[in-house]
Amino acid sequence: MAEGDVVRTKLTHLNSAREIVLQDPKFCPDILGGILPHIVASDAAVELRRWGAEFLAETFSSPRIASQAKQELALTCLEPLLTLLGELETGILKHVIQSSSSIYPLIFRYMTETAVWQQMAAIKSKIISMLDTAAEGVRLACIKFVQRIILVQTPGASDPRLVDKSEVSLTIVPLNHPILNIHALEAEAHGLLDRLLNVFQDGKLDAPIITAILNCLPALVKGRAAISNKILNILMAYNPITIAAKSMVFKERFIARSLEKTLRMILTHLARASSGGPHANKIQTQIQRLLQSKSEFSIEVPKSNKRVMSVTDIDPVKRTKYSSADAENEYTPTPPPPTIQVQPGNGTTYKTLFTLTGDQALSNFDVSQLPLEMATQITLATMYSISPQMLESSINEVRQRLARLVQAAALVPPVRPQLPPQLDDEDDDYIPGGADEGDSNNKGPKINAEGVVYSDSDDSYDGIKDLVPTTVKGKAAAMDLVKMPDLSPEQIQEACEGTLERMFETITALDKPVKKERAGLNRLAAASWDRDGWITVLSRLSTRGLSGIDAEVQNQAQEDRMHYDSLSTQIRQKLFMYVMGDFRTRMDAAVSWLNEEWYNDKLQGIAAKNSDRIPLEPQYAKWMTKVMEGIFPYLEKTDRNIFLRFLSDLPTIPPGVLANIRGLCLDPERSNLGFLAFQYLCMLKPPCRQDVLDIVEELWQNHNDVQMSARKLLVKFRPHIVGLLPKDSNGST
Incomplete structure (x- = not known):
């Protein structure tokens, strides 16, 4: 017999034994003691080890087995559990950790031998080491185990009238216990609690982990008064909405909405459980804050409060008030600044040429330090608010300054420019100022026929020379641009x-949609x-x-x-x-x-x-x-119009998208949306109709829960499948 057949046969027998235990739990010790050593051994098949881990979790969580029987079984299962913790498969580890969570209080209560506690401590150490590094499912099981440790290793109720005899806590351990160190155990419990609560302070939105921790905290708050204040203070200071409000990612905002709902439900539960407690009013206040933040919070990605002003944002009615003649008394424009005399010899630069304000502090302000977005907003706001008369007056002032600079430069004797070594025939008769070409110290005026001065390196006119064009006998001098080096692929990528x-x-x-008129066939892209x-x-x-x-x-x-x-x-x-x-x-x-x-x-x-x-x-x-795989996890029933419009605007529907819609049909909450999409494609997308109907037919045959919805489509397009019409030899009905 093949090895696979042997394993399947063993699993059949093991499942039969499980049925016997479910019917009568008294057989559990015998069955568990007989089969456990064989199925959890390292050389056993992985299917058998998986069955053994699952059976252990079921056994120790079953309420039908007495606590005393569970304690006796736990003492015999410590070694197999320690062996199974070395597995790499997530499913096995989850069941082993669940079993460990169930037996930890049992071992703690009946602690009499050092060897037993050493085995339990080794199991605990391995599980805690996986709390932050294991797979997500294993981490969730570890969180439950840590909750059980905190409950066991912290003091319970001190009033004998309130003590539950079945409860296991640090209160039942005598101070002179030979094995258990009360102070060390309590310190370990507080350290593990801090590790759990740290997730609410690191600013991350890890939904499964946070949800698991939130669901573990109510038992700690209600059962352990010594740590309830710390937990409630952390919970009342936590608000996932404020974390997601800064994010532009839709997924994080969606997660924050779910976490806020979970947190609010837990706080409501705690408020009901301690309606007369000292924290009742604070909890109610925090619930109201969460509701308020939820009402102000949109799950959609927030639009930037600081955006570039567009022409469509300008309200012409409001602007008319300041531009009409009736509003002259309401709005008085800022008077033009005093004219600054720009002379050729006072260090003229582009900055002084275009500066129109007389405020020295404002003129010395470095505009380049402003962010580009802010500078754009200021510029656009100024352009929209300034009157046309003031703008024209400022432009004329700059024109006059430039004209004065050019005129003054024409009267100043600059240094003769250095001519190129060879001139063409048209320039052979040109001798600047009638001077000797070898006289390099000639300071006479150099003016061509157009009256443009040849400016060179006179230090007193550094600010003007860049504003005055340099020509050679009425023509622009030859100028070769420096060839930029070729960029490397890395530079291009950057x-x-x-x-x-x-x-x-x-x-x-610009994400805010703007309603535009349709331009028809002559529109531009x-x-x-x-x-x-x-x-x-x-x-x-x-x-x-x-x-x-x-x-x-x-x-x-x-x-x-x-x-x-x-x-x-x-x-x-x-x-x-x-x-x-x-x-x-x-x-x-x-x-x-x-x-x-x-x-x-x-x-x-x-x-x-x-x-x-x-x-x-x-x-x-x-x-x-x-795109479809990205949006499918977040589609809701209310997204029907958006989703159908998206499908209608696409030229073709790939097979992978049809498979995703099939998944929608099998989702109980979104099944109607999936079949509605299939109906739309059958009616208005004929090229993909046959592929859609093949999927619908497969759903009708293999999935009873969606059979009625699939039948509606088949009755209309393939009635022979549901037996309404016969199918002829050509395949038509």
């Missing part, structure tokens, strides 16, 4: 990342620099801009081709993360991007068919599936 970050910051600032325009630019940059449709890019070296692909993938990943940040309000951006991907795949296919070029990997199905 520059691309910085550019993308700035572009998406701009898109996020990006008529204005709003959010849709930026999304269009990025979508086309990631597809047609960097996809390499043109032969020039296709014929480049392989490393260049890979570099283009990496930049394109980087933009796509940024678009994907942007959509996932708030998919409900950014679904139109996803539609625009994915349509560009589909169109680019078609262009690639045509280009590859008409030439010998290697076609690039299609991207539409890949990213469409990723």
Whole structure:
């Protein structure tokens, strides 16, 4: 007999033994003592070890087995449990830790031998070492074990009238116990409690871990008065909403909403349990704060309070009040600043040329220290608030200053410019000022026919020389621009990342949707620099801009081709993360991007068919599936219109998306949404109708809980499947 058949046979017998124990628990000691050493041994099959760990967890958590019987079994199971803690499989570890949580109080109560406590201490040490590093499911089991340790190793009620004889706590341990050190055990319990409570102070939103700890704390608060104050103070200072309010990630805001609800339910439970206690009023106050923060908190990604002002944000009614003649008495514009005389010899620079204020402190302010967003806001606000007359007056003042500088420079004898070694025939008769070419110290005026001065290196006019053009006999002097060095792929990648970050910051600032009129068939893809325009630019940059449709890019070296692909993938990943940040309000951006991907795949296919070029990997199905997998965990019944509109705007539906919708159909809470999507696709997406009906037929045949919903679709499109119509030889009904 094969090894697999042997294991299956053993599991059949073990399951039969389990049924016997469930019917009559008195057989549990005999069965457990007979089979346990064989199925938890290191050389046993993993299926048998898994069954043994699960059976132990069921045995020690069963209320039908007496406490005395459990204690006797626990003494015989310490060694097998210690052996099973060396397993790597998550399922086995979870059951072993659950068993350890059940037997820890039993071993603690009946502690008489040092060897037994050493084995229990070894089990405890191994489990605590996995508290922060193991898999998530194992960590959840470790949290329950730590809760049991805290309950056991802290003092219980001191009043004999309130003591539960079945309760295990540090109170039952005598001060002169030969094995247990009361002070060390209590210190260990407080240290473990601090480790649990630290999760509420590190500013992270680890939903499974925080939820597990929250569910463990009420038992500690109600059962241990010595530590209840510390726990309640931490809980009343914790608010996940304030942590998520600073985040732009939709997932974290969704998690915070769930954690807030769990925290509020636990505080409500504690308030009812201690309605007359000293903390009742504080708990009620904290519950009200949580409700208030929840009402002010939106699960959608917050829009930036500081955003760039757009033209659509300007209310013309409000602006009319200050620009009309009737409001002259209400609004008095700031008088123009005194004119600053800019003379050629006072160190003129661009700063002094364009400075119009007489305030010395303001003129010395370094504007470059302001953030770009703030500087943009100030500039736009100033441009919108200033009157046209004042703006024209300021421009004329700068013009006059520049004219005075040019006029003054024409009368000042500058140093003769150094001519190039060779001049063309047109310039052979030119001798500046009639001077000898060898006289390098000639200080006479150098003015050409147009009256433009040749300025050079006169120190007294450093501020003016950059403002005065330098020409040679009425023509611009030859100037060669310095050729910039080629950037390395790493530098290009860094520059691309910085550019993308700035572009998406701009898109996020413009995230507020603006109602626009439809332009019809003559519309432009990006008529204005709003959010849709930026999304269009990025979508086309990631597809047609960097996809390499043109032969020039296709014929480049392989490393260049890979570099283009990496930049394109980087933009796509940024678009994907942007959509996932708030998919409900950014679904139109996803539609625009994915349509560009589909169109680019078609262009690639045509280009590859008409030439010998290697076609690039299609991207539409890949990213469409990723978007669907990202939004499916967060879809709710209320998202019906958004989801159906998203499906309607897509050119094709890949098979992976249909598989995800099938998963929706099997979800009890979202089953109607999944079948509604299938119905829509059957009616309005004929290319994918047969694939959809195949999935619906499979659901109707194999899943009884959704059979009625699947039958409604099959009655309309495949009535022969449900027996309403016969099917002819051609497959039609």
